[in-house]
Amino acid sequence: MRPTRIMALAGAALLASAAPAPASAAPAPPPRVTADGADLIVVTAGPGRLSLRLREAGEAPDAAGREPGSVRLGPAGGLTARVPADPDFAFLGAPGTAVWSLSAGGPGFPALDTTGVRPGTVRGDVVTLDLAGVRGPGSFAAYTLSPWGRPTILLDSDGATTTRLPVGRRLGGLAWTFDAPGEYRLTFRVTASAPAGGTLHDEASYLVEVPALAPGEPVVAATAPGTAPATSPAGARALAVQTGTPAAGARTVISAGHVDMGPQLDGGAWRVRLKDDSTSPATWRELADVVLKVTDKAKVAVPSGAGYAFLGAAGSTVYLLPQSQQSGIVWPGWNTQHESVVNGTRGNVTWRLKGVTGPGEFKLFLTGSFGTPEVLFDSAKSLPQQVSIPPNTHAHGNWAFTRAGHYQLAVEMTGTTIAGTPVSDTRTLSVAVGDATDAQAGFGSDDDAAAGGASAGGGLARTGANVLAAAGVGVLLLAAGALVLIVTRRRSPKPGTPS
Structure with a gap:
């Protein structure tokens, strides 16, 4: 199922008939940031609320981060590749399908961070992350990798749109991938139950620019490896200088x-x-x-x-x-x-x-x-x-x-x-x-x-x-063909809950 295309039509006739407004300078576009080494989704808990932010690689691990909608991700730093001929990645589509990853992978994988929610802060020590909306020309999905390179689906605009995250963890090896060029607005919602009752929540939108897809040759996959611990890679990060x-x-x-x-x-x-x-x-x-x-x-x-x-x-x-x-x-x-x-x-x-x-x-x-x-x-x-x-x-x-x-x-x-x-x-x-x-x-x-x-x-x-x-x-x-990828219109495997 393709993401819904949203057109703002309400009030169009009124706007068309309105008198022209005085000329003014166009607002400056949001600054671009790189996904490499960043904590793309940072969930923190405060008194009676949750917060959803983005933390760049150059910021300290406990920095508050940015409002996601105030910056733009891509197209620099990403990479286009083709879906490999590997059964574990069949959910990406047919082998050879062109896709674009927000991060080029390797030691610079981005991450998802819930260390700002301490154990005992929310019921069950779990927060729920929803893909509340996708506006753009194609599909979007996100997943992580085990140490053996096996994917665990988190969110998919054509499949599962909800995942549960344990608190107090930084989940590395995070991939965001798209299957068509253009501009995307991704809206995420994070919710949790307060121990005394009630719901804590926050919502934020991310702007992503995907370039034209120009991949190389299809990747030849290695033999699918066996069972491994449910962990994911963390990448190299440039952080604030440390003392001790x-x-x-x-x-x-x-x-x-x-x-x-x-x-x-x-x-x-x-x-x-x-x-x-x-x-x-x-x-x-x-x-x-x-x-x-x-x-x-x-x-x-x-x-x-x-x-x-x-x-x-x-x-x-x-x-x-x-x-x-x-x-x-x-x-x-x-x-x-x-x-x-x-x-x-x-x-x-x-x-x-x-x-x-x-x-x-x-x-x-x-x-x-x-x-x-x-x-x-x-x-x-x-x-x-x-x-x-x-x-x-x-x-x-x-x-x-x-x-x-x-x-x-x-x-x-x-x-x-x-x-x-x-x-x-x-x-x-x-x-x-x-x-x-x-x-x-x-x-x-x-x-x-x-x-x-x-x-x-x-x-x-x-x-x-x-x-x-x-x-x-x-x-x-x-x-070597080692690129983190995820995107498809096909049905994905059953998503897992990160451990």
Whole structure:
């Protein structure tokens, strides 16, 4: 069913007969913003009300954001592609159908944020998001992706127009896609029940400009992977610069919550530390004082398909810390957002994996839109390997370990000060994988012991270089056919509720 075309006819005769109004300057068009890394839908709760806003990638995570109707999205930053020949994406239409995604995908996926609604604020800790209206020349739909690139439909102008969202979550990997060029006005309504009775609600409209559809060749799909946790990818975000409290040397085991590894300029010295968001303000800890604990909740089966063969045989077990946050599992990322780095350096930061010791292999990869992953680090291949991180960036990926036990990752981060001085630091990140693995045994000295040491499986660390620019990962994903897409006139699969 096509979206209803709405024409404002009421009062037309009266307007036609009215005397001409004095000439005046046309109102300025709304400013354009990019969807990459943005929280497109931000739901917050206040006294007796809900609020629906849009938060740009450059704003702080707790910023109020903008009124959605005051800005315009597209056409810059999006990408046109064709529906892949993949059964899981058959709801998009016939293979080869041209569609346009608001975001180019890769590490810059937008997100949907309900962290501004605290548990207990609304009944059932759930808010309902409705697609209240679509005005435009074509169809619109939105969905998210699992770590294995499988879609979960949220809203579809030709299908389900309601979805339920848990509070206190940031749901990444969000795609908005359209099947015809032109201007669209999307109206969303968010509602929830107050604990004492009554309904809280808000409504907002978004303006989107879709360019002419000029896709490349049809995408060849990978074999459909198997069951995976119901999580979705989060993208790289450029946020407000961050500060935090330096740790006092207390040893800490972290098994849940959000952490980021990143550099600091400490009195002129370049230091790689771990930002622990379990405290307020956040605490930057020395890597020697931290062990990341990966519990058995992270165990998943490797999906089928050649694209995931780097993780092991289909059906074998790996421990996966997914690209977007999952309850009860530590959520590691990386950032270059400390104010000393933002204000004291120039150019990108280079992150190198120099060595890995442990009973199995370590992999770090990004989720691709059609089940095709983009591998950043793989300890089974020659080391060192490196990625280039733009300044003021916050990103997450999928961290995989193929066997339980203790791992030590020798990581180096290098940069250049504003005075032109090269700076570098190498530290060891300790990870205890599996419930039966004693995390306390993972604490080590504050040095680079794993650098140049044994690689995964006990072999010597391989030499060589495998350079991948993280800033260009989105382009690489697109070249591989990894684009987030959703749009169709056909009936979609049953939508799921994000977990």
